[in-house]
Amino acid sequence: MKDESFVKRLAKEDMKIFQLLFEKYYYPLCGYANKFICDPDICSDLVNESFLQFWEKRKELNNYSVIKSYLYSSVRNACLNNIRHSKLIQKHNLEIYRESEISEFRDVLIETEVYAEIYSAIRNLVPREREIILKFMNGLSNKEISEDLNISLNTVKTLKKRAYKKLREKLSGIQWILFLFILLNINSF
Numbered sequence: 001m002k003d004e005s006f007v008k009r010l011a012k013e014d015m016k017i018f019q020l021l022f023e024k025y026y027y028p029l030c031g032y033a034n035k036f037i038c039d040p041d042i043c044s045d046l047v048n049e050s051f052l053q054f055w056e057k058r059k060e061l062n063n064y065s066v067i068k069s070y071l072y073s074s075v076r077n078a079c080l081n082n083i084r085h086s087k088l089i090q091k092h093n094l095e096i097y098r099e100s101e102i103s104e105f106r107d108v109l110i111e112t113e114v115y116a117e118i119y120s121a122i123r124n125l126v127p128r129e130r131e132i133i134l135k136f137m138n139g140l141s142n143k144e145i146s147e148d149l150n151i152s153l154n155t156v157k158t159l160k161k162r163a164y165k166k167l168r169e170k171l172s173g174i175q176w177i178l179f180l181f182i183l184l185n186i187n188s189f
Contacts, residue, residue, distance in 0.1 A: 007067070011059045018058075021067070022051055029075050036079035046082060050074035121170040129163035132156055 009017045026047060033043035053074055054067070061067050122130055128149075135145045142160070146153045 006064055007062060010061075010067075018055065025068070025071055026051075029071060032072060033075050033079050036076070037082060042082060043079075046078040047075055050078055117171060118167075121167050124170065125163050125166060129159050129166070132159050133163045133167070136160065 006017060010021070029047045029050065030040070030043045033046050034040065037043055037046070050071060054061075054071055057070070058067075061070055122133055125133065131149065132145055135148065136142075140148065142153055142156045146156045149156070
């Protein structure tokens, strides 16, 4: 078939001619795309997109050599655009990772400072109050604490109430840090 006849039939939407063209150039174009991008699935997608673009512009292409040149140029441009897009995504992901690292570091720093303030305040309690608060922080109930320390339940409640009052007074200056710490922990769930 002559080139001129081929081009005219393409312009008239002859699908058999398009299929011949597709079958002739699909694998060579995939190989060409593979020189830019080492992922056969992406190469195949880009070649298919290039054929779709070609189909939309087939009436503008007036000879066979222009068609071949158009297909190769289209695949090359699609590959380069894909590479640019991939680099942009990588850059964006790296920025997100860095931001999350900074945020995580800040959270750990705040958490460490809050715990340091709380434990400093607990260390300043009288021994029995400190012991009760620490056991409570470890998940023991008032009843379990009273049994463990061999003291009455009312004594545990009284000492715990006194300890909480002292802790509130001692930690009153860092309430905003405690609030921030609680917010950060809520947002991490």
